[in-house]
Amino acid sequence: MVGDILLQIGLILATLFMFLVMYGIPQKALSKIRFRNRATFQAKRHFVQGAQLLARARSAKTPPSETTSFAQDALAEAEKAISLDPKDAASHILKALVLDLQGYKTSALDSLDAALSPLAVKSLSDQEKGDALLRRAELKVAVSGRGRVDSAVADLVAGVKLSKENAKGV
Numbered sequence: 001m002v003g004d005i006l007l008q009i010g011l012i013l014a015t016l017f018m019f020l021v022m023y024g025i026p027q028k029a030l031s032k033i034r035f036r037n038r039a040t041f042q043a044k045r046h047f048v049q050g051a052q053l054l055a056r057a058r059s060a061k062t063p064p065s066e067t068t069s070f071a072q073d074a075l076a077e078a079e080k081a082i083s084l085d086p087k088d089a090a091s092h093i094l095k096a097l098v099l100d101l102q103g104y105k106t107s108a109l110d111s112l113d114a115a116l117s118p119l120a121v122k123s124l125s126d127q128e129k130g131d132a133l134l135r136r137a138e139l140k141v142a143v144s145g146r147g148r149v150d151s152a153v154a155d156l157v158a159g160v161k162l163s164k165e166n167a168k169g170v
Contacts, residue, residue: 039084039085040084040085042084043080043081043082043084043085043088043091044081044085046077046078046080046081046084046091047077047078047081047088047090047091047094049077050073050074050075050076050077050078050081050091050094050098051074051094053070053071053073053074053077054070054071054074054094054097054098054101056070057070057071057074057098057101058101068102071098071101071102074094074098075095075098075099075102077094078091078092078094078095078098079095081094082095086119086120087119087120087122087123088120088123089115089116089120089121089123089124089128089132090115090123090124090128092111092112092114092115092120093111093112093115093128093132093135095108095111096108096109096111096112096115096135096139097135099111100139105139105142105143106143108139109136109139109140109143112132112135112136112139113136115132116129116132116133116136126162126163127162127163129159129162129163130158130159130160130161130162130163131159131163132159133155133156133158133159133162134155134156134159134160134163136152136155137152137153137155137156137159138152140152140155
């Protein structure tokens, strides 16, 4: 009697297993789990490539023609990272640094504003947020304008509060 019940349970489980395998349900479930954070990983990859290209563009050994090429490639990588993960402030900061290197101060300021927006600033530590505020203050002063100087002072004060060991802000 008990053997018959166990045999029936075994047959039901085998039938259920064959049904799931035939319709690919386990593969579909695993692929959803596997690719759930794929955009985030790709965004990080583009960010790292962009940061490496920015470092090459900043190096003193690089000829000016290659500097422009590296900066343009770094900007493209930063924009790809932003398109994949717009809530990551690091990609916005990378874009701002590249634009500043190219001489586009206003666009760099806009990118830093996006990095320090409430949507993206959550991804930054206090140290990183303080550094970004100090960089934004530098750009505001470089772009000038009476209203920007006042807000640059506010950014400097907030930046020093967040990262007290930063020598630039002190």
